[in-house]
Amino acid sequence: MDWELILENGGKALVGTDAVVFALAAIGLNVHFGYTGLVNFGQVAFLAMGAYGVAMGVITFGLSFWLAVFLGLFAAVILAVLLGLPTLRLRSDYLAIVTIAAGEIVRLVLRSASLRSSTGGSDGLQAFADPFFDINPLPTGGTALGPIHLGDGGYGFWIWTFGPNTTWVLIVGWGLVGLTSLMVWALMRSPWGRVVKSIREDEDAVRSLGKNVNWYKMQSLILGGVIGALGGVIFAISRQSVQPDNYSTALTFFAYTALILGGTARIFGPIVGSMLFWSLLSFTDVTLRQAVVNDKIPGDFLTGTRVGIIRFMLVGAGLVLLMVFRPQGIFGDKKEVAIGERG
Amino acid sequence: MLLALLALDLAGAAPAGAQAEGEEPAHSVRGILIDKKQTRERTDDVPVEGAEITVSTAGGEEIGTATSDAEGAWEVEVPGPGRYTVELDPDSLPDGVGVAGDRNELELDVNPNQRRLIQFDLGARTRDVTTTFDRFLQLGFTGIRFGLIIAITAVGLSLIFGTTGLTNFAHGEMVTFGGIMAWYANVDWGLHFIPSVLIAVAAGAGGAAAMEIGVWRKLRRRGVSLLAMMVVSIGLSIVLRYGFQLIFGASPRVYAAYQGQDPIEAGPVNIAPRDLWSIGLIIVVLLAVAFVLQRTKIGKAMRAVSDNRDLAASSGIDVDRVILFVWVLGGGLAALGGVLFALNERISFNSGFGLLLLMFAGITLGGLGTAYGALVGSFIIGLFIQISTLDPFPAVPPNLKNVGALVVLILVLLVRPQGILGRAERVG
Numbered sequence: 001m002d003w004e005l006i007l008e009n010g011g012k013a014l015v016g017t018d019a020v021v022f023a024l025a026a027i028g029l030n031v032h033f034g035y036t037g038l039v040n041f042g043q044v045a046f047l048a049m050g051a052y053g054v055a056m057g058v059i060t061f062g063l064s065f066w067l068a069v070f071l072g073l074f075a076a077v078i079l080a081v082l083l084g085l086p087t088l089r090l091r092s093d094y095l096a097i098v099t100i101a102a103g104e105i106v107r108l109v110l111r112s113a114s115l116r117s118s119t120g121g122s123d124g125l126q127a128f129a130d131p132f133f134d135i136n137p138l139p140t141g142g143t144a145l146g147p148i149h150l151g152d153g154g155y156g157f158w159i160w161t162f163g164p165n166t167t168w169v170l171i172v173g174w175g176l177v178g179l180t181s182l183m184v185w186a187l188m189r190s191p192w193g194r195v196v197k198s199i200r201e202d203e204d205a206v207r208s209l210g211k212n213v214n215w216y217k218m219q220s221l222i223l224g225g226v227i228g229a230l231g232g233v234i235f236a237i238s239r240q241s242v243q244p245d246n247y248s249t250a251l252t253f254f255a256y257t258a259l260i261l262g263g264t265a266r267i268f269g270p271i272v273g274s275m276l277f278w279s280l281l282s283f284t285d286v287t288l289r290q291a292v293v294n295d296k297i298p299g300d301f302l303t304g305t306r307v308g309i310i311r312f313m314l315v316g317a318g319l320v321l322l323m324v325f326r327p328q329g330i331f332g333d334k335k336e337v338a339i340g341e342r343g
Numbered sequence: 344m345l346l347a348l349l350a351l352d353l354a355g356a357a358p359a360g361a362q363a364e365g366e367e368p369a370h371s372v373r374g375i376l377i378d379k380k381q382t383r384e385r386t387d388d389v390p391v392e393g394a395e396i397t398v399s400t401a402g403g404e405e406i407g408t409a410t411s412d413a414e415g416a417w418e419v420e421v422p423g424p425g426r427y428t429v430e431l432d433p434d435s436l437p438d439g440v441g442v443a444g445d446r447n448e449l450e451l452d453v454n455p456n457q458r459r460l461i462q463f464d465l466g467a468r469t470r471d472v473t474t475t476f477d478r479f480l481q482l483g484f485t486g487i488r489f490g491l492i493i494a495i496t497a498v499g500l501s502l503i504f505g506t507t508g509l510t511n512f513a514h515g516e517m518v519t520f521g522g523i524m525a526w527y528a529n530v531d532w533g534l535h536f537i538p539s540v541l542i543a544v545a546a547g548a549g550g551a552a553a554m555e556i557g558v559w560r561k562l563r564r565r566g567v568s569l570l571a572m573m574v575v576s577i578g579l580s581i582v583l584r585y586g587f588q589l590i591f592g593a594s595p596r597v598y599a600a601y602q603g604q605d606p607i608e609a610g611p612v613n614i615a616p617r618d619l620w621s622i623g624l625i626i627v628v629l630l631a632v633a634f635v636l637q638r639t640k641i642g643k644a645m646r647a648v649s650d651n652r653d654l655a656a657s658s659g660i661d662v663d664r665v666i667l668f669v670w671v672l673g674g675g676l677a678a679l680g681g682v683l684f685a686l687n688e689r690i691s692f693n694s695g696f697g698l699l700l701l702m703f704a705g706i707t708l709g710g711l712g713t714a715y716g717a718l719v720g721s722f723i724i725g726l727f728i729q730i731s732t733l734d735p736f737p738a739v740p741p742n743l744k745n746v747g748a749l750v751v752l753i754l755v756l757l758v759r760p761q762g763i764l765g766r767a768e769r770v771g
Contacts, residue, residue, distance in 0.1 A: 037570075039570060039573065041512075041577070082753075083753075085757065086753055086754075086756035086757040086760070087756055089760075090756065090760050092570060093510045093573070093711070094707070094711075094756060094760065096510060096573060097510065097703045097707065097752070098752065098753055098756065100512070100700070100703075101700050101703065101704070101749040101752055101753075102749075102753075104700055104749065105746050105749050105750070108742075108743060108745065108746050109743065109746060112740065112742050112743050113740070113742055114740040114742065114743065249696075250581065253577055253578070253581060256574065256577075257578075260574075306589060309585045309588050309589045310585075310589065312581060312584075312585040313581070313582050313585045313586055313589070315581060316577075316578045316579065316580070316581030316582035316583075316584075316585065317578065317582050318578075319574065319575075319577065319578035319581070320575050320578035320579060320582070323567075323571050323574050323575045323578065324562065324565075324567065324571075324575060327571060
C-alpha cells in the first residue's frame with residue numbers, strides 16, 4: 001500500500017478543482033434548497049450552461065473568451081426563467097421533476113448527433129481556454145522554501161503540489177467561491193434574505209404579508225443557477241474541454257451530498273462539505289485501488305472500473321444516511337434545516 | 344399521370360434517337376444507373392431501367408429529360424458548357440431502390456466539348472418505399488406498445504404518490520430490477536421466458552415490499568418530511584442503479600427468448616408476435632388493476648387513503664397495510680413493465696432511469712396521483728414520442744425523441760398543471 005499516494009491524493013482533493021467546482025455548485029444549491037426551500041434536482045443543467053456557454057461561445061460563435069463567460073452566465077439566467085415560470089407557483093414536487101428532466105434534456109441535446117456541428121456531439125469541444133491561461137501570472141520556474149513550493153516543483157506544500165496552470169485555476173476558483181459566499185452572506189442578512197428564508201418556512205404566511213412569493217423564488221432560482229454556472233465555467237476551464245457525459249444527473253446529487261454533509265443554510269456548509277466530500281471520495285477511491293493493486297482484497301471481484309462504480313454507490317448511501325440520521329450535516333442548525341420541518 | 348409519363352418518355356427518346364444515328368452530341372450529361380444492392384460483389388449489380396432524369400440550367404430552366412435504357416444508361420444533350428442541375432425522379436425508380444441520402448439532385452459543371460459522366464449512388468437500403476401514412480401507422484403501433492409499457496410502470500409510481508405523497512425517484516430502478524431478474528432467469532438459469540417473467544414480477548413485488556417495510560415505513564414513523572424522503576429516494580436510486588452496474592455490467596443485454604421473430608404483416612405495419620403478446624398482456628393486467636381499484640375492498644381502501652389519509656385512518660382503514668399493498672402492486676407492475684420493455688429493446692443498468700423521466704412526463708400530463716390519469720398520460724407520451732419522429736411531418740431526430748416528451752411535460756405544467764384527469768387544486 002502506497003500510503004503517501006493515498007495521503008497526497010486525499011489532501012489534494014481537499015482543495016483541488018473538483019472541490020472548487022462542487023463548492024460553487026453547492027453554494028448555488030444552498031441558495032435554492034437551503035435558504036429558499038426550492039428543490040432543484042437539475043443543478044447540473046446550470047453547470048452545463050456555464051461550461052458550454054464558454055466552449056460554444058469561443059468555438060462555435062467565435063466570441064472572445066471573456067464574452068463567452070458572460071454568455072454562459074446569461075444562458076443560466078434564461079434556463080432559470082424557463083424552468084421557474086411553469087413550476088414555481090406549484091408544489092415543490094413539480095420543480096423537482098421538471099429540473100431533473102431539464103438536466104437530462106440538456107445532456108441529451110448536447111450529445112445529440114444532429115447538433116454535432118455546434119456542440120461537438122458526444123465528443124464535446126476542446127481548446128477554448130487559452131486566453132485564461134495566457135494571463136496566468138505564475139512563472140513555471142521559481143523557488144522553494146523548505147516544504148513550501150513556490151514554482152520549484154509546482155506550487156503547494158510538501159507532497160501536495162499543483163502545476164502552475166492548475167494553481168491559477170484554483171486561485172481564481174477559490175476567489176470566486178469566496179466572493180459568491182460573501183455575496184450570499186450579505187444577501188441573507190438583508191431584507192431580501194429574510195423574505196426568502198420566510199418563504200422556506202411558510203410560503204402562505206409570506207404571501208399574506210403581500211410579498212410576491214413567486215418573484216422572490218424566481219430571483220433565488222436565478223441567483224443559485226448563475227452561481228452553479230460559474231462552477232461550470234471553472235469545470236470547463238480546468239479540464240480545457242467540455243464533454244456532455246460529464247454533465248449527468250449524478251453530478252447534481254454529488255453536489256447535494258456535499259451540501260448536506262457540510263450543512264444547509266450555512267455559509268461555510270457547501271464549502272467545507274465539498275472539500276470533505278472530495279477528500280473522502282478520493283481517499284476511499286485511492287485506498288480501494290491500492291488494495292486492488294496490492295491484492296489486499298481477495299478474489300477478482302473488485303477491479304479498477306468497479307472501484308469507480310462503488311464510489312457512486314457510496315455517495316448514494318452517504319446521501320441516504322445523512323438525510324435520515326443527520327439532515328443538518330456538520331454545521332447546520334436542525335431548526336433551520338428546511339427539509340426537517342416541511343412536508 | 345400515365346400521360347405525363349408518356350410525354351416524358353417521348354421527350355427522353357429524342358436524344359436516344361440522336362445517339363442511335365452515331366452523332367454523339369458535343370455537350371451532354373450522361374450516366375449509368377446501377378443498383379449496387381449495398382454489396383461489394385459486382386455480380387449483384389442490377390442496371391436500373393426506366394428511371395426519369397431531368398436536366399435544367401442552374402437558373403431552373405428545363406433543358407431535357409431522359410429515361411434510362413436496359414443497361415441503365417442515359418444521356419441528355421445540353422446546349423453548351425456551363426452549370427447544370429440533374430435530377431433523378433425517385434418515384435420512377437423500381438420499388439426498393441433509392442438514392443443514398445436522398446441526394447437525387449446534383450449540380451455539376453460541363454466543360455467545353457465534354458460529355459460529363461455523373462453517378463447517382465443507388466441502393467436498396469436507402470429507398471423508403473413506404474408512404475408517410477404507412478410510416479405513421481408503423482410508428483403508431485410502436486407508440487401504442489411503448490405507451491402501454493410506460494403506463495404499466497407509471498401506475499405504481501402514481502399510486503405510491505397518491506397514498507404516501509412520496510415522489511419516488513427510485514421507481515425507475517424497480518423497473519430495471521424486473522428486467523434484470525428476468526434476464527438472469529431466462530439466460531443465466533436457462534428457464535423458459537414465461538416462468539422468468541413470473542420470477543421477475545415476484546422479485547419486483549418482494550423488493551418493493553422490502554423497501555417499504557425496511558425504509559419508508561420507518562422514515563414515516565420517525566416523522567421524516569416528504570421532501571427529505573424524496574432526497575432519500577434519490578440516494579436509494581443511485582445506490583441501486585450503480586449496484587446493478589456492479590453486478591450486471593455496463594453493457595445492455597437481450598433475452599434468449601423470442602428474438603428475431605418473423606413479423607406478421609398487417610397491411611403496411613410489421614408486427615413482431617412478441618409485441619402483440621406484450622400489448623395483450625398489458626391490457627389484461629391494466630384491466631385487472633382497474634378492477635381491483637374499483638371493485639375490491641382493498642382497492643376502495645387504496646382510493647380512500649389516496650383521497651384523504653387521515654379520514655381513511657379514522658374510519659378504520661389500516662393505512663400501513665394499504666400502503667404496503669400499493670408498494671407490492673407498484674413493484675410487481677414496474678417489474679413486468681421492465682421485462683416487456685427489455686423484451687423489445689434491451690436491458691441495462693440505467694434503462695429504468697431513462698423510463699422514469701417519461702413516467703414523470705406521463706403522470707404529470709395525466710394528473711399527479713391519479714391512477715387512471717397516469718395511464719392516459721403515459722399512453723399519450725409513449726405514442727407522442729414515437730410519432731414525433733415521423734418524417735417529414737414533425738421529424739424530431741430519433742436520438743432526441745425523449746427530449747420532446749420532456750418538453751411536453753414543461754408545457755403541460757404551464758397550461759394545465761393539474762393534468763388531464765387531475766382536479767385543480769389551489770396552491771398557495
